[in-house]
Amino acid sequence: MSDNKKTTIVLFSGDYDKAMAAYIIANGAAAYDHDVTIFHTFWGLNALRKDAQVPVKKGLMEKLFGKMMPRGADKMGLSKMNYLGMGQKMIKSVVKKHNALPLPQLVEMAQEQDVKLIACTMTMDLLGLKKEELLDEIEYGGVAAYIGEAENGNVSLFI
Amino acid sequence: MSDNKKTTIVLFSGDYDKAMAAYIIANGAAAYDHDVTIFHTFWGLNALRKDAQVPVKKGLMEKLFGKMMPRGADKMGLSKMNYLGMGQKMIKSVVKKHNALPLPQLVEMAQEQDVKLIACTMTMDLLGLKKEELLDEIEYGGVAAYIGEAENGNVSLFI
Amino acid sequence: MSDNKKTTIVLFSGDYDKAMAAYIIANGAAAYDHDVTIFHTFWGLNALRKDAQVPVKKGLMEKLFGKMMPRGADKMGLSKMNYLGMGQKMIKSVVKKHNALPLPQLVEMAQEQDVKLIACTMTMDLLGLKKEELLDEIEYGGVAAYIGEAENGNVSLFI
Numbered sequence: 001m002s003d004n005k006k007t008t009i010v011l012f013s014g015d016y017d018k019a020m021a022a023y024i025i026a027n028g029a030a031a032y033d034h035d036v037t038i039f040h041t042f043w044g045l046n047a048l049r050k051d052a053q054v055p056v057k058k059g060l061m062e063k064l065f066g067k068m069m070p071r072g073a074d075k076m077g078l079s080k081m082n083y084l085g086m087g088q089k090m091i092k093s094v095v096k097k098h099n100a101l102p103l104p105q106l107v108e109m110a111q112e113q114d115v116k117l118i119a120c121t122m123t124m125d126l127l128g129l130k131k132e133e134l135l136d137e138i139e140y141g142g143v144a145a146y147i148g149e150a151e152n153g154n155v156s157l158f159i
Numbered sequence: 160m161s162d163n164k165k166t167t168i169v170l171f172s173g174d175y176d177k178a179m180a181a182y183i184i185a186n187g188a189a190a191y192d193h194d195v196t197i198f199h200t201f202w203g204l205n206a207l208r209k210d211a212q213v214p215v216k217k218g219l220m221e222k223l224f225g226k227m228m229p230r231g232a233d234k235m236g237l238s239k240m241n242y243l244g245m246g247q248k249m250i251k252s253v254v255k256k257h258n259a260l261p262l263p264q265l266v267e268m269a270q271e272q273d274v275k276l277i278a279c280t281m282t283m284d285l286l287g288l289k290k291e292e293l294l295d296e297i298e299y300g301g302v303a304a305y306i307g308e309a310e311n312g313n314v315s316l317f318i
Numbered sequence: 319m320s321d322n323k324k325t326t327i328v329l330f331s332g333d334y335d336k337a338m339a340a341y342i343i344a345n346g347a348a349a350y351d352h353d354v355t356i357f358h359t360f361w362g363l364n365a366l367r368k369d370a371q372v373p374v375k376k377g378l379m380e381k382l383f384g385k386m387m388p389r390g391a392d393k394m395g396l397s398k399m400n401y402l403g404m405g406q407k408m409i410k411s412v413v414k415k416h417n418a419l420p421l422p423q424l425v426e427m428a429q430e431q432d433v434k435l436i437a438c439t440m441t442m443d444l445l446g447l448k449k450e451e452l453l454d455e456i457e458y459g460g461v462a463a464y465i466g467e468a469e470n471g472n473v474s475l476f477i
Binding site for chain 2: 323325335336339342343345346347349350352397398399408409411412413415416418472473474475476477
């Protein structure tokens, strides 16, 4: 076990702005030498979805969830003032204008900084998401994995 | 004071999926020998409501809040894609299909595992909820009780 | 560095009820001698806006965000059951009736108790908020400031 400080984030939300906040904090903590883990559960799993459609066998409910949920970080909506996607376009536009990083690049940067990205297997089952649909080089685990990470940490957040 | 690790959760949200996440984390932490407390405030109090209507005297505003808020864990809506209750039905259906526990059973399991369930008395006052309307065998407290629990903990979350 | 316990809150949400919860916890922790910091980011910045309109130069997007976002704590909506402002009126009415403090007074009390209020400069840029539009006597910082506060803390919350 390293002597580094430790930040553990549960990303439950599937909102573009909340996921941005989660990944900005994660990348910031990693830059300050924290060991950082993001545990993606429920709608937060969508931040890990590939944007291409991946053909996988699913039940009816799981197909429906698959269709209703955004395919990847770039397609997620805002938590506030989304207005059928206009708010999200506005955020992306100001992110670009101010040379900030859009969400897909924040996820990439996190992977480059060795932030541990875990997908919650229990909610993957519930929502019918398959490993083939999620980004490569992530880890998989349940609530035990989360507790193990969080209980020795310095900063723990639920977003 | 025990030597166990300690997890303290503020459950503010009245959403079915967020309350599920809170109780899954709480039950997981309890299984790993944490002392666990869930402090229910604002809409999170609805997870502790009995499903039967309990006759109590209330002012007009409090009656209105009482009518507008879901009566118990089983009746709470989703944070996303609720679509007038369809999303909640879908979640309940996949929870059943995958042999996961629905919210009311998660609350029961938490009580069996001695997770401390606290109802925030200040917001009970605001929303006009009476002790008779909430589950038996829970505790009552204010922000001081919460701080007392959280400040010596290892994991603290706001959900 | 003081020997006090430490509570650090990220206020991301622009909802009246969530901001109330954040400030009640902050004031409670301060009363129990914690060093308390609230780091305001994204919509949470609106809790720090002055209610008067302040003439500042802005680009088109920033003007639009400025118009769409509530001007100050008193004008924020509810996270649930807002119903075009009715829910917010109801909450304010019961807060008054039960002699609880409305949000603007909770912010004042936090300032009197030396709770450190930080505005996130990166999201101020994104949303086009200028220092002139925010309350006096607050501090400014980015994610590094937040990590610095949170990593040595006892309670850390994302609201």
